[in-house]
Amino acid sequence: MSQYETVFGAIDDFKTGGVIAIDDDPKNYVFSNVYEVAAKSAPWERVAVGKNFEYVIEAMRAEGTSAWYSCAHDEFALNMDDREVTVELLKLDDPDSLVDQESEGGHKLAGEPAGRKMGWVKLRRGHMALLPVGSAYRFVAEAPACVLIQTIQGPETIERWADICQSVPMSA
Amino acid sequence: MPDSLPLQSEFKVNPADNQTGYKSFQAGSFQFSRDEYFAHISWPGGQHTIPADSFMRSLMRDVAWGFFYGTVNFDPVFGTTNYYGEVDMFAGATNEAYKAVGRDYTERFKAEDLMQIFKEMVSDWTNEGYDPFAAPMETGQAWGVKNGDNDEAVTRQRVTAKRMVGLPGDTPLRSDESGYPVNRMFADVDQGEPEVHVEPGFENEVSGYNLFAYLSRSDVTWNPSVCSVVQESLFCPTSEEFTLPVEHGNDRCEWFCQLSDEIIWDIKDGNTGRNRAKVLMRAGDIACMPADIRHQGFSNKRSMLLVWENGSPKIPELIREGKAPNVAVKF
Structure with a gap:
């Protein structure tokens, strides 16, 4: 048995820290917890938990089978939970007709797009998958899980900072 | 400047x-x-x-x-x-x-x-x-x-993946054989890789890897390495133990997402060194360091931290012009 226990979180088991202000506004730190955000989200909502100019990190509650998405650039999915999330990938026959190639961020597609099966990746906790440009992807999760998406702000990105972030100082 | x-x-x-x-x-x-x-x-x-x-x-x-x-x-x-x-x-x-x-x-x-x-x-x-x-x-x-x-x-070289760790031709995974044993404080971290099924012809695109296992095998501390890249958005995870040796006064907003365990950050004003805050981060916590502070972290148990940087070449110019924001998001 390991002498040390590595502490991870889960969508139904997390403990948050916080900003202990000395001479500052806690809002400046845009502090939230990705598990808490996913736990309070509807399935497949992609809520921004980090934003740096146009780039975002989205926290997504994976539960059930998602719609198909596509994107004009690479994205990455990181499963933060110890519950399996499968990523299915299609090579689109005509990506330009579905997503403007100058656009940014993930786009939800209507129905099942035409394309060739590329394969799938089963993600458990800590596993990251490439969501490659020119493909369509969807997620399948039998139990709720928290997934982070590294991407650019797009039509699927939800911003609700005031709801998710710490706004008053934490007690020391 | x-x-x-x-x-x-x-x-x-x-x-x-x-x-x-x-x-x-x-x-x-x-x-x-x-x-x-x-x-x-x-x-x-x-x-x-x-x-x-x-x-x-x-x-x-x-x-x-x-x-x-x-x-x-x-x-x-x-x-x-x-x-x-x-x-x-x-x-x-x-x-x-x-x-x-x-x-x-x-x-x-x-x-x-x-x-x-x-x-x-x-x-x-x-x-x-x-x-x-x-x-x-x-x-x-x-x-x-x-x-x-x-x-x-x-003379170690900082790891900088071009697209994602583990892709063909990109930064390789770590293993015992390549000289990266699991760190003593991460002995309980699952080393299993994701199950990947690739249809012929898509070997360069259908890919996944165990980031947490990769970090558990890091032989250095407080040394962010680029592991996945979306244009100028750089995921730079790192393993942390003891203290960040420096007080880093970033010139731009810098995001931290705590992937495991706990780090306490000491936050001081970037120009004067006056104390401004402490930030306690536990697994799943995500926060942005403002661009006008300096920060130093303390991690008792070795922990995994995702440092998220924006490497855009436009930012130094915005900094010079005083147009780069000190706070990433206002709400």
């Missing part, structure tokens, strides 16, 4: 001292020497002393990061500020007391010139068995007279 500082061009490496065996160095008007316990820095009108272990850990990061983003404070007095091509080396420039009485001192260098002398210094001042990248309990000691070297440790 503050104007009107001439570029310094005088550099000197002096012979090894008869008593300590260490060389001394000169960059511009700054003089560097070390003895058994301390690094000594002097400049016109001032001098400063830093414990050798602390100085070596800081110097190692400044070298490995290529002066990094913004200011690297070795301690409350001495440090460097990166202007991307040119670098300021300073004493007291980010210290309220030094500034108030006009005792701060700064010189400017070409980055490649200063880097060269820093590399020579970190090589000469690192003894056999000591690794300034390693956690204190995982390395020999920094103290004593000159005793061999450890160039293999101090």
Whole structure:
């Protein structure tokens, strides 16, 4: 048995820290917890938990089978939970007709797009998958899980900072 | 970038001292020497002393990061500020007391010139068995007279994946065989890789890897490495133990997402060093360091931290024009 226990979180088991202000506004730190955000989200909502100019990190509650998405650039999915999330990938026959190639961020597609099966990746906790440009992807999760998406702000990105972030100082 | 500082061009490496065996160095008007316990820095009108272990850990990061983003404070007095091509080396420039009485001192260098002398210094001042990248309990000691070297440790290259770790032709996974055993504090981290099914022809695109296992095998601390890339959005996860050796005063907003365990961040004002906040981050917590602070982390149990950087080339220009925001999101 390991002498040390590595502490991870889960969508139904997390403990948050916080900003202990000395001479500052806690809002400046845009502090939230990705598990808490996913736990309070509807399935497949992609809520921004980090934003740096146009780039975002989205926290997504994976539960059930998602719609198909596509994107004009690479994205990455990181499963933060110890519950399996499968990523299915299609090579689109005509990506330009579905997503403007100058656009940014993930786009939800209507129905099942035409394309060739590329394969799938089963993600458990800590596993990251490439969501490659020119493909369509969807997620399948039998139990709720928290997934982070590294991407650019797009039509699927939800911003609700005031709801998710710490706004008053934490007690020391 | 503050104007009107001439570029310094005088550099000197002096012979090894008869008593300590260490060389001394000169960059511009700054003089560097070390003895058994301390690094000594002097400049016109001032001098400063830093414990050798602390100085070596800081110097190692400044070298490995290529002066990094913004200011690297070795301690409350001495440090460097990166202007991307040119670098300021300073004493007291980010210290309220030094500034108030006009005792701060700064010189400017070409980055490649200063880097060269820093590399020579970190090589000469690192003894056999000591690794300034390693956690204190995982390395020999920094103290004593000159005793061999450890160039293999101090010349490590920072990992920079082009697209994602594990993709064909990109940064490889870590394993026992490649010299990256699981760290003692991460012995309980699942090493299983994701199950991947690839249809023929898509081997370069259908890919996944176990990031947490990858981090559990990191042989360095406080050394962010690029693991996935969306244009200029860089996921730079790292493993952390003991303290971040420097107080990092980033010139841009910098995001942290705690992937495991816990880090306490000490936040001070970037210009004055006055305390502003403490940020306690536990697994799943995500927060942004404002662009006008300096931060230093403390991690008792080795932990996994996702450092998220925006490497856009437009940002230095925005910083110069004063248009880069100090806070990433207002709500």
